[in-house]
Amino acid sequence: MGDWENIFKFVSQLTINTIEDLGFQKPTPVQDACVPLLMSYKDVAAEAVTGSGKTLAFLVPVFELLSKSDMVWKRNEVGALIISPTRELAQQIYSVAEIFLKHFPNLSASIFTGGKSTKNANVKGEIFGNIVIGTPGRLEALFEQKFEGVELARCVKSLEILVLDEADRLLDMGFEASINTILSYIPKQRRTGLFSATQTDEVEKLIRAGLRNPVRVTIKEKSSRQAVSDEMLDIQRTPASLKNYFMIVKAEHKLDQLVYFIKSHKKQKILVFLSTCAGIYCIHGKMKNRKKVIERFRMQGGGVLVCTDVMARGIDIPNINWVIQYDPPTSATAFPQEQEFVDFIRVNQRVPLHPMEPLPTSNTCIQEVQTMAINDRAVFEKGMRAFVSFVQSYAKHENYMIFQMKNLDFGSLATGFGLIKFPKMPETKGKDISNFCEVAISVKDIQYIDKSLEKKRQEQLKSESSRRNNVDMKRKRHQKTESWSGKKDQKDRKRKRREVKEKKRLQPVVERDNGEDLLSLDEDIRMIKKLKKKKISKEQFDAEFSLDCDELSS
Structure with a gap:
């Protein structure tokens, strides 16, 4: 296809004035290759440099597929889902889509990029447009929760086409989990277009997971031999x-x-x-x-x-x-x-x-x-x-x-x-x-030129100084109390140690003296009992006691 009239023959309701509105005069290689493939219901994985015209390469098929579908697209019925890595790129895609919408009054579009949705002004009261454009995190949240009473998961049952724009950037920014969640909600019987500037290992994994037997399109820019070394590809x-x-x-x-x-x-x-x-x-x-x-x-x-x-x-x-x-x-x-x-x-x-x-x-x-x-x-x-x-x-x-x-x-x-x-x-x-x-x-x-900021800083410094002084005073009181208490406890411990030591020193003597007295008393009682039972004579009893008396007197 050599010019815009040939490539746009797929879009029956699009006039040449719209092409001029978009600011293009002839199709780029990526558009020339991808539009016919997506229009013939094939999955496409396209690699093309930034600025090669990928946006029109998927928007033209999106509008043609939806407009030529046997379905009459109802309110909140999503036929196309376009995922973009940043809100700026999503907004840019939506701006181009608005030009197409002038020629497709039966279709609507909406954008979701983290804040409130921006809806097609011509379709009053729409929650989700027939074409939904958004960033991965926002779309994932909409799939997993109700949004103003309408579930996005139910609205995509008739989805015709999914577009992953700047897929390598989507993965570089850590949206792999969000994309996998979105893929789990949408129908498997769909067309998928994946567009990226580079084909990384992560993009290859996404292609295998989200596309079915895709046609691979690689658009490269050729350069002169003087721009590269002899060992490099041209x-x-x-x-x-x-x-x-x-x-x-x-x-x-x-x-x-x-x-x-x-x-x-x-x-x-x-x-x-x-x-x-x-x-x-x-x-x-x-x-x-x-x-x-x-x-x-x-x-x-x-x-x-x-x-x-x-x-x-x-x-x-x-x-x-x-x-x-x-x-x-x-x-x-x-x-x-x-x-x-x-x-x-x-x-x-x-x-x-x-x-x-x-x-x-x-x-x-x-x-x-x-x-x-x-x-x-x-x-x-x-x-x-x-x-x-x-x-x-x-x-x-x-x-x-x-x-x-x-x-x-x-x-x-x-x-x-x-x-x-x-x-x-x-x-x-x-x-x-x-x-x-x-x-x-x-x-x-160093002070702020902004007087309000400097006033706030001075107040914070005063508050911090006051807090620090209070902490220092509490610490000093605690140290003083701890010091006095420590000395008192030390005296008590010394006194107790002296008492224990003195008790240990006196205890053996007391026990020894008491023991000898008790043994002597027991012996006297035993001799008295023997005398009463006439087991010994009075002379023997007197002799025993007289011996004790002699020992005591000596």
Whole structure:
């Protein structure tokens, strides 16, 4: 199929105006290959690079299959389920689906991404649309519990097609359990389309578990021999029109290079990726207003959007001039930073990379950041959190053979973050930080510029000081009482020991004297009894007693 009119002949109700609304003029290879396969009721596992047009590759068949079905789709009857890794990508898919819905008034769509559902405005009162788009966690929750009195598990009994968009990303983000739960609720007699940028072992497992005899579609970009080494295949995983660069700089100069680069491209659109949300203010997974920020960035002619890898895949923002991977990427499938990782990406991921020389900067950004940290506690705390978060992310990197903690220069790294004090954390215990120069200032003296925050901090300091004083006073009283009580107990113990010792000393003498007296008395009584019974004579009795008297007198 050579053009859009041929590929869209499957969609009888779709006009050429809709194609123009979508902003496309001809089908891409992944669309050309996948649309006919899904339309002929085959399962498809497609691998294509980001930006290859996968969204239309599954939305066209979704609308055609549902519109041509013998079923009359009722309220809350789900015919298509599309699972996306992030709310931004789900919202983007829903936006494209809305253009199709203008030409299919008998169909409806809804989106579920963790908050309240967004329903097709043309279908008042819908809970679940005929096409449901959502993120795995939200959809799993809807399957396992009632939602406004309607169970999603009952609504998918007539499901025609399941789409797993950016499947490798779904698994990288830890949604495997949620996907398995969703698969357990939906009918096995269905069409399934799985789309991903890479075919990992985890994706292969998902293909075997969720697809039946799928047709595999692999769309690769061809590159010139000059972009790759002679040992490499003449195929790359990124679009041929995309040129990738890398720059090798010292840790303490990274920030200066970034700022200078941005200043040098003021009128262009730039995306900057950091490893964790602690290092940024703009776009990351904990934000609730990400959609508004992205839409605002889309509308602007130039600007900088700083984000984490929540924006790393599938989001369509037109006219992006530069994408900068500032920190080492969390996945080997993203863009590189360390020199060894550049070689790994070039060979293993088949991404051609070109060196870029460091820019002539004045290296003053670090001093400016340190001055800001001294004058504002918010900046000081932000820098400390960013450094700690970066080190922890680095320690857990999947490519630990390249990103090794023992090779990190923690002193230079802390300097590069504009820190004025080195934070205490387990990962840096015993590490050499001789390259780091702390600023001679007491941390307690650093105040917030925000008066309300500083007032709150001062109150907390007073409360903490008061609590500490109370604890110290209680400890002193306890020690004093314990000391007096201890001395008293010691005296009592000594007295008791003396009494016991004295008793033991006197006891043998008393027992010996009493014993002899008792023996003498018994003998006298025995002699008296003998005299009364006439067993002895009076002369014998007197002789016995006279002997005792003589002994006593002597």
